[in-house]
Amino acid sequence: MEPSSGKILAMVSKPDYDPNTINETWNDLINKEKESQNDDTKENESALLNRATQGLYPPGSTFKILTILEYIRENPDYEDYTYHCEGTGVFNSVTINCYNNKKHGEVNLLESFAKSCNTSFANISTSLSAESFRKLCDTFLFNNPLPTDFVYNRSSFVIDKKSENYELPQTSIGQGDTQITPLHNGLIVATIANGGAMMKPYVVDHVENESGIVTKKYMPEIFDTLMTPEEADILTSYMAEVVNSGTATALSGKEYSVAGKTGSAEYQENMPAHAWFVGFSNIEKPDIVVSIIVESVGTGSDYAVPIAAKIFDAYYDE
Numbered sequence: 001m002e003p004s005s006g007k008i009l010a011m012v013s014k015p016d017y018d019p020n021t022i023n024e025t026w027n028d029l030i031n032k033e034k035e036s037q038n039d040d041t042k043e044n045e046s047a048l049l050n051r052a053t054q055g056l057y058p059p060g061s062t063f064k065i066l067t068i069l070e071y072i073r074e075n076p077d078y079e080d081y082t083y084h085c086e087g088t089g090v091f092n093s094v095t096i097n098c099y100n101n102k103k104h105g106e107v108n109l110l111e112s113f114a115k116s117c118n119t120s121f122a123n124i125s126t127s128l129s130a131e132s133f134r135k136l137c138d139t140f141l142f143n144n145p146l147p148t149d150f151v152y153n154r155s156s157f158v159i160d161k162k163s164e165n166y167e168l169p170q171t172s173i174g175q176g177d178t179q180i181t182p183l184h185n186g187l188i189v190a191t192i193a194n195g196g197a198m199m200k201p202y203v204v205d206h207v208e209n210e211s212g213i214v215t216k217k218y219m220p221e222i223f224d225t226l227m228t229p230e231e232a233d234i235l236t237s238y239m240a241e242v243v244n245s246g247t248a249t250a251l252s253g254k255e256y257s258v259a260g261k262t263g264s265a266e267y268q269e270n271m272p273a274h275a276w277f278v279g280f281s282n283i284e285k286p287d288i289v290v291s292i293i294v295e296s297v298g299t300g301s302d303y304a305v306p307i308a309a310k311i312f313d314a315y316y317d318e
């Protein structure tokens with residue numbers, strides 16, 4: 001997606017089907033859907049579901065972008081934050097582990113984000129106002145319609161002022177009951193890339209009549225300004241550090257610069273995580289935003305970051 005216009009350049013959902021042959025394959029698609037629903041051993045194909053706009057997933061650590069923003073808004077002295085990570089810890093009576101119980105040691109806020117230190121974020125969460133966090137997430141369109149005409153599902157963030165304390169640690173690291181679509185996650189990152197203004201996403205550039213004359217042209221439209229340019233700059237620098245020294249270093253040393261965030265979203269015990277990467281290229285004047293999820297494979301670093309690299313490479317023709 002182009003962050004400055006909201007124009008979606010490409011959208012992919014797998015497994016898919018060929019719309020050109022939908023008449024011939026329709027019954028087959030429906031039968032497969034029914035089979036997978038009635039038989040637990042069959043993978044849920046759901047080829048008719050556009051996962052990019054309709055798939056709801058836990059955001060995992062990509063959600064730390066909003067947790068950081070909430071923390072920065074509540075704590076003007078955020079740069080003084082430090083935490084000693086032992087790889088695991090108990091916060092509001094909930095045990096939170098870093099990935100593979102890795103001990104990150106002494107971390108400031110930037111390092112907590114770049115290394116995706118879960119225990120540090122759980123520590124942060126214990127100080128956050130649930131009411132204000134909810135307001136921020138509602139502003140960023142959780143529990144709300146997205147400003148677009150095409151079919152999608154609404155993301156949800158369930159914490160509010162009535163929530164129990166124990167709900168905050170998991171929620172702050174993108175687990176708990178939060179759910180988001182890849183489209184929505186991309187929109188949030190596009191807002192950062194665009195200096196704080198969210199553009200309405202759209203897929204049709206123009207309509208032509210049979211003589212090739214343009215009868216309708218779609219123009220970029222701003223939805224709302226959701227953060228200050230200063231906040232967008234801070235988040236961008238944090239996301240750049242993820243690529244420089246954190247969980248997405250595979251995207252460093254390229255012809256283009258990248259800022260982003262990985263996520264490894266757990267959704268079921270004993271199953272590999274969903275792998276996430278959200279980010280944008282050409283930090284000084286952002287060109288494109290990507291939002292990638294690979295279901296049930298492992299970490300964002302291992303499985304989503306390489307796809308981001310392929311997309312950026314193709315865009316810049318490297």
Ligand SMILES: [Zn+2]
Pocket residue numbers: 085086087098102103104105116117118119120
């Ligand atoms: Zn840690």
